[in-house]
Amino acid sequence: MTAPLPHRAIAKANRKADFPTMAWHTLLLFFMGFALVTGLRFAFDHAKGGWRAALEPIMLQGDVVRWHVWASIALTGLVAGYIAFLVKARLAARWKVSKVMLKAPVKAARWQAINRAVYWLGLTTFVVAVLSGIWLYFLPFFGWLELVGYVHEITSWALVAYMLIHVIAQFVMGGIWQLLKIFIPRFDLLQAGAVMGVAGVSGALGFAALDWSATRDLVAAKADTAPLVDGKLDDAVWQNAQKQMVYTSHGWNVAGGETPIEVRAAVHGDRIYIATSWPDDTRSYMRLPLKKTAQGWVRMIGDDPRHTYDGADTIDYYEDKFAIAISPKQSPFGGGWHFGPDPLPGVKKPLQGRGYHFTDDGSVVDLWHWKASRTGATGQAEDSLFGPPVPYDPVKHEVRYPAGYASDKKDKDSGYQDNFAKGPHGWSVNWPSRSVTPKYLPRDLAKLQARLGTSQSPYESHGSEFNMGPDEIVPYSKALDDKIPVGTLIPALYWTKPMSGPAGDVAARGYWQNGRWTVEFSRKLDAPDAQDVAIKDGVYLWFAAFNHNQTRHSWHILPVRLRLPH
Template sequence: MQKSLMTGTDATVAGPSLRPQGKTLRRAPLATILIHWLVVLSIGISLATGWRIAADAPDAIVSAALAPVLPQGTVFYWHLISGCVVLALMLTYTLYQISSGLGRRLTHLRNTENKSTSSAQSAVRLQRLDRKLYWLAFGLLSLAAMTGLLQYLNAAWPTTAAIEALHRLAAWGLVGYAIAHVGLQIAGGGLRRLATIFLPRNVHSRIAAMSMVIALGAVGGAVAMDRLLLHHLSIERTNTAPRIDGWPDDAVWNSATTVELSLANGANLPGGETTVVLKGLYDGERIYLLCEWADPTHSAAHVPLRKTERGWQIMQTAYRQADENRYYEDKLALMLASSNPMAALTSVHLGTRPLKGEPGAPGGRGLHYTTDGTILDVWHWKSVRNAYQRQADDNFFGPPLPAPSATPRVRDPDSGAWLPRYTAGYRKDPPGTYSGYEMNWEFFDEGWVLPLRLPDDPRDIAEPGFIETASAGGARGPSSIKGWIEFNDTRPYAAGIDPLPVGTLLPSVLPTGQLTGDRGDIKAQGRWSEGRWYLELSRRLDTGSKRDIPIEDGTLLWVAVFDHSQTRHAYHLRPVQLQLN
């Protein structure tokens, strides 16, 4: 007798196809059939959601081609759920095989070469090859589980890229195995052999049920332990508040606890990775956070303007698609949640149109919003646009808003465009229309613009090197690469009075004042020096706003780093839990 891993059939040595055609088909245990199809379903969900995640990569080929038929929405979350189900089924199957005694059939197959016909011998050889492939499937499932777990934990050993490559190898290996397995089943026993996986007999059901209970308990316990073993950042109370100046040289920071977070999958960062060192203090009224991370380039060219023979042009590669990864500033974002450790997974909705009935994001990458009515607090610090104010932009993710029935003919100061992108649940705290800056152009038409203002001072005309990123090694102190022009140092642009020569480069950001209201809650200042950013932020523990998360014991926090990238930030999935001492 032989037991098939994926079809779960019990068969004589020669296989059911060698029986006379009129004989009754052999039947597989009901438990084997159920486990088999649950494995097929969960692996199918894992592959489909995994391909959707992979399709978001700028260099994706196969997964990008499959994107039109792949699922959309909270695919990160469902990829994690299906992975946990696969783990539970793997453990269930192992316990079931051992306890029922069926497992020995995976390693023993009687030799019939001297007792059977040549067709029987051929069938046995195919069955033996199929049995060897079972162990390959075991190995691929184990590799997929291990590398998936490492990615969830944001492990960087040996490198994030190597872990992702092994995870892809396991996924495509399982696709190849499934094709080979079905082919060998048919070749070794015909369709009659393959049909046995649809014909149940009720044996070993109690053993299978007990195995599943044990497996679900083990995986459920691991999930519970994961929530108990989150990173914890101890926020110590202080009587001396640090200066919010972007330098970590206040003596009070020496007593602060440190947490290091490994971030991955960010555009432009070496290997897509960086490590954020996070510290926190509070004084009973405000919290103070210090973020430090490696970034080999200081990027201050936020879609600058260049004068050409045809007129003024925005320097960009994919700005209108919200996917600019060259001419952009460095940024950092923090996200706060009250209690949901899965918020980083459930607030991301991938796909061209994940929200039925509403438009998708311009670049087709997905949208941010919540589906349970909750608010996620987002602190969005932009190294150029927020530098003048010494603030961070206070935003939030919430339930998605419907798109306006008609595009309003009003200029969006954040983008300088007449057609601001639909952002679903990603919104700015009120007053949302005042950004404390505006883009220095009149309208946006495939990159060609009219500047709003020209500089009075020739020193505000950028050097040619401004469009490239500064290399590491800058002196300690305020950067000489400003990236913006003070409004009071400019005059209105007039087409007939434009003495600037062709080739002139201009920063595109015009500061207009401080962020106010809810949107101006966060003090922030960052400095770049010798290949590292240092950013200090501060906010009241409880602002009283329904769009802000009160910071208290147990508040959850995530960090995202942007290296001159508009939206492709490095991230981690598991939150840091704050502990106020």
């Protein structure tokens, strides 16, 4: 028979934590912190200023959405493992709160009960954080994403508060040794620890499998005749094609930031057709118009000095846009979005301080970018990409560095053009001044204004694409300029022929009616050039809607997988 341990030996043993508990606490602290500093980054990206700016030093930069998902997978495994550990080691009593203990005359006993009550408070907070995260990630179709996002953020901070309360309660219960014992292991309960490890890995793999399986399929219909790319969806193939709803959030100029997007796809011959539709109260065509003042013409780049075109962040004088990102990779945004004010050290920082689009593995994310005024008039979407960062050139990139975001090559003088002279940096020659001299003036101002509509507000619907076509322009002359009244707005864009070259590979046409945009896209299935992604069975798609803003588009994390007909 083994002799009982003396009181001093028991006290010494109680100054140590079993190794599985110590390891679990260490991993939990790391991954909770990792989840917090990654989640804060894209929460701050959506926020309109505020207190989060003070937390900039602790936020991670880069591919934070993917890292946040990884942290969630790890935390799922840790919770599953700890539950298995408590069961195997028969330590459920660690969580039992007794009324007798709460009223015990001994201080240590009372605080032990209080500490267990704190456990339950932390568990409840953790469950709310998990459920809100599941809602945002897997169940966005329930809506209320902005509110649920706030709940998720608040519970994340509540967990930080819980950890502080937990430390205080432990200290009051047992003094400094009660805190230090988590760093001093005793090597027992190792069998239960092994069970915890197996259960933890299984839980993490289960979450990863759920994440993988949550990607929904968009099954393309096989069209007997090619649909007309006109944005009206009255072709026979669209009546029977599968509809997939994509729920996006974080968009600006939209109530709650949410934009549900309806998507359909079809194949005819060697071409893919993708139809998209989403709600938008106004038809916004006005992009950075030129305004006649008593001192001359100026660019209207944004009324709010915090959000201007020269800061790559205008939210008023801008056209509606829509983008489809295409990648063979399932990673969020194909690995093409890196958040933060300086995610690519050694080059010029992003103007808006929110990040860059680029890939860091040499891959390319194809981007079909429909722009209501710039490409809308010619029935196209600008074929663009997220790729490896371009070499930094201090002269060329004096104003703005694009990182890995670029348009495919465009033939000279094709497609939309800026209606003012530009310097070697790609901005107005007078930059940073807003003053410009137009290259072209309207041939018939009254006729142009009749087409564009009478509204001069960026927040109201406009009549037509805010540009000037080849039959509407004449070269600038002071004589004609003198006839134009002060206060007149004219487009800052013109075009003389459709976009040609690789940038013009994608046909697209938008149609707005009754508070809803519909845009149809079409391109060859095979990649027309090296900057494109071939449309194959299983390719992944992401969608983004821009409500008359430059970069504050809505977005979603889980992609849609395209399935082609056999």
